[in-house]
Amino acid sequence: MNIFALFETRVREAVEALIASGTLPSGLDLGRVVVEPPRDPSHGDLATNAALVLAKEAKTNPKALGEALAAELRADPRVAEASVAGPGFINLRLVPEVFRDVVRAALGDPKGFARTAPGSRPGKVNVEYVSANPTGPMHVGHGRGAVFGDALANLLAAAGRDVTREYYVNDAGAQVDVLARSAHLRYREALGEEVGPVPEGLYPGDYLKPVGARLAEEHGRALLGRPEQEWLPVVRETAIAMMMDLIRGDLAALGIHHDVFFSERSLHGANGGAVAALLDDLRGRGLVYEGRLPPPKGQLPEDWEDREQTLFRTLDFGDDTDRPLLKSDGSYTYFASDIAYHRDKYLRGATEMIDVLGADHGGYVKRMQAAVKAVTGGQASLDVKLCQLVRLLRNGEPVKMSKRAGEFVTLRDVIDEVGRDAVRFMMLYRKNDATLDFDLAKVVEQSKDNPVFYVQYAHARCRSAFRQAAAAMPDEDFSPASLLADADLSVLTDPGEIEIMRLVAQMPRVVEAAAAAHEPHRIAFHLYETASSLHGFWNKGKDLPQLRFVNPTDRKSTRARLALVEALTGVLASGLSILGVAAPDEMR
Template structure:
């Protein structure tokens, strides 16, 4: 139950009614009207701006209009205790204690659905994320986007949308040739004791390739490795297979599972690039032309050439983009357009791409292509995950490009664990650079928000253990007429914000709101818990080791929201720590 939406709907229907009776003038749209969380100092539960929004069209002051609306809102509503008008024209509502008892009843009876937005229309989403080149293990740079994509998917799934999580495998092009050659040199190193050509800048120097080489050699004993050209095709496949194996292992350790891995090579070999170019030609989005040199300094090497271009400027890009290289082969962009055509043809309502900050400049052209293909402007939604700055011993930790000198997902998981990695990476808005402090993340105290939230859940679990009840089993009551105390209502109010939190996380694709919310909820709970130290009445369990029904329901509700939030962000809620 989203109590804010409930009262917003109620207010809207009052407005429609009053409009019919010609008592007030109503606007064309109610979009500007809201029902919000009031600032704490007002001591009320819901606040609406309706009087301020409608005052102009009604040629009256917000205060005067509020005076007229208040009796209408209060009429026939047994739950409202106080309804008050505040300064510029807000209408503030405070509920009776019974309202909150009823509120908890609703949650207990629909515990699986609490927080979900079930009224919203359901869509079919494709979320593409990670899509790191299949040339080596995932490192920290990939991590944030990976988690972001995973949790955005989880939020959409939580709201009963259909989601397909997809990884686009760039298994085609020059880098793959270089990668395969690198593996080949490692094989020669393993098999013929030859030195790896370390000074060749085109090759991948990482030590992990030795492992790849060994694996390939041992599982292909009948293979002749003497001549690269003889085996290059097969070796390419084997090398990519090795890389993907490693990447999937890394993803698994982060708690991420993709539904599909789509191969660029298969799209190219399937003539999908030719087909999409034909499609675009037919619709006059393609022409032969020249692109101007970028206005960047020291660019003497620029040669203007005629090539096949896509008219991305028609969709707001600053220059048209090349589809074909001068040697006639397709650009990466061309095959990506084909891939996006492939996505569009699979009839998703929305496509979501999670990109790293260094690919922000790519958004305009790819969304232009999707618009050209689908005719829809908002079909493709791109989310950027900003850089992660690693900090160790209070100093920035630089990953060097020299061989092997970067932190892999394996290192990260081993050092700080999956849960802390996920929680910390999600705790900030994805379009802000993130400081990832190794020492703080490992810290097991309130300095680490992960443990702070988990501890809250563990405390609730410990109460259930004391009274020999199972936290996960259902509870049932005949009557919900609990008189919750001020302190408890304060937390229940926070609970009432949960559906709102899910709503905004989902509509803005901003997962960071969830850990931020969970932290706030945990904070209020810890506060309340500590009251029991001074005042035994505020303890959950009394001297006779008995818990009252209202407190049992209360704990169940809080733990339910925490568990549900932690599940969405993919972090464990242990019952003991």
């Protein structure tokens, strides 16, 4: 039950009534009308911008229009008060029965209360995330993108979208050749050679020793003394496969599983494969030409060449300049491969694409959005979400590098130390485009200052209330069905109870708005606010026995409060599920 959607419909009906009476002209664009919580909760339960966004088109004063709409809305029996504030915002205060209905809705359908039915929204969404080069274990920065992308996919699915979770395997190009050379060094080492320090330019981590051992086991000494062009493809294949197994294991430790692992090499098949087909398509549509690019502003990059090139007209689709598709040696640019890959996503049915990338890919955004617009004829969109750096700390001090990885702290090391839930929640408790300080000591504290503990503890507290009630009143049925049938919610009048009901009522809108904005951190924030409200009211009961959730001398209020607690439990569990975090019944 989304009261914000219900009252958005009611506001639109009020506008239509004013149109029918001649107060407003017909044909107004209602697309920008929204109903949301007011910025100051003391102003009411809901607020709408209808008068502000319609006044100019209707050629009327926004405050006067606000008063006319407020008068219409006051006639609704669910509205206790409608007032106009500032330049024309309309604030609504609802009758208590609306919030009681919300609690009943959450009791009756806890799993579906804040969610939209699967596949009920049109179009397919492809969320590509992680896509770390298969050259070693994942580091903490990869983990942030992994958690963000996975939670975003969960969020979109909760909002009724058809979602594909995809990993782009960068198994072509120079970096996997470096991987193969590094693995070949470990292969020689596994056969007993003294290889000495790892040469500069190769990957030094011990994680490649198992690859060397596997190669020695499978090939014996057959790969020694042969030209690189003969052994490199064999070693590369084994190394990539084992690195992807390592990465899949790291992701599984975070509870992350992709639907599709898409190989970059698959784009470069016979006769150029999908990349060549892309260029043929673009040429046929007049989107490719031979020309020269002006030098970039500022200091020239080392690889810039003043030459005639094969260029894609991305400038026509919102980019800053046209982009080359072929290198000077005739091979395809990375950009050409990326366009072919996104075209493939579109051909597989994706009309909305989301790429989750590191902050160093900021220059990639405009060109790829222009490319997607061009190759799909404007039928698909691309949103690129950039995840900023993670600073790994322990009690405020930077954490040293991992011996196993050689150059960084591995994601698995962090998961093993603090647990999946702490990693996932804390990666989402800050907006993706802000740098994140992740303190290994702080995220395991059992305090209000540790958000993951605070929210999980709220869920566990809710469950403990039912255990207390069952022990104190074994003859009572406190099942959701029984509470839904006869709990008298009219006794819930304390401001703390009202606040909890409001937060429960907001959850469907939070899910919907977070999905529309591609911002899963909103879920984490709302869960913390909800948990804080629960803990605050619980603590009031310590001083005021009449406000305790379980009171054997007042079974009527006990049943009503447990109905509210059950509704709150469903909201907490649903939100934690979207974040990929457990909702424990007990905390130890």
